[in-house]
Amino acid sequence: xxxxxxxxxxxxxxxxxxxxxxxxxxxxxxxxxxxxxxxxxxxxxxxxxxxxxxxxxxxxxxxxxxxxxxxxxxxxxxxxxxxxxxxxxxxxxxxxxxxxxxxxxxxxxxxxxxxxxxxxxxxxxxxxxxxxxxxx
Numbered sequence: 001x002x003x004x005x006x007x008x009x010x011x012x013x014x015x016x017x018x019x020x021x022x023x024x025x026x027x028x029x030x031x032x033x034x035x036x037x038x039x040x041x042x043x044x045x046x047x048x049x050x051x052x053x054x055x056x057x058x059x060x061x062x063x064x065x066x067x068x069x070x071x072x073x074x075x076x077x078x079x080x081x082x083x084x085x086x087x088x089x090x091x092x093x094x095x096x097x098x099x100x101x102x103x104x105x106x107x108x109x110x111x112x113x114x115x116x117x118x119x120x121x122x123x124x125x126x127x128x129x130x131x132x133x134x135x136x
Contacts, residue, residue, distance in 0.1 A: 006068075007107035010075050014097070014104040031101055038102040039109035046113025053121045060118055068110065071103050078103070 050063040062068070082096040 006072065007104070007111040010072070010100075010104040011108045013075075013079070014100040031098060034098060035101045035105040038105035042106035042109025042111075043113040044109075045106075046110040047117065049110070049114060051114065051118070051121070053118050060114065062114070068107065071107050074103050075100060075107075 045067060049065055051065075052061045052063070053059065078096040078099045082100070085095070
């Protein structure tokens with residue numbers, strides 16, 4: 001769940017960066033093409049990602065999933081570069097919107113694939129305590 005929230009926040013931040021000058025700039029088909037390709041690549045990565053799931057505690061443990069950490073660090077780096085360039089550079093300079101959009105789309109696709117797969121995966125006990133009481 002936390003990974004999905006992180007990906008959603010990343011996508012919203014990329015969308016806010018794209019839309020901050022005007023909503024008319026959302027009509028950039030090249031940017032959306034890269035975003036769709038990155039989301040499909042992220043979905044493929046999420047589909048082949050190995051993980052264990054504890055349905056009763058709603059926990060997921062991703063195995064060898066360093067790409068999410070690297071992508072999140074890349075988002076932070078691109079955002080810091082964008083902030084620095086906006087503070088010291090002219091107003092008509094290129095922005096990091098393509099990189100932010102691609103990385104955020106990858107994370108959204110990866111999280112969506114893991115979420116969809118997690119419902120069909122078999123139970124693994126990831127918590128030592130007994131199961132929580134059933135929600136009624």
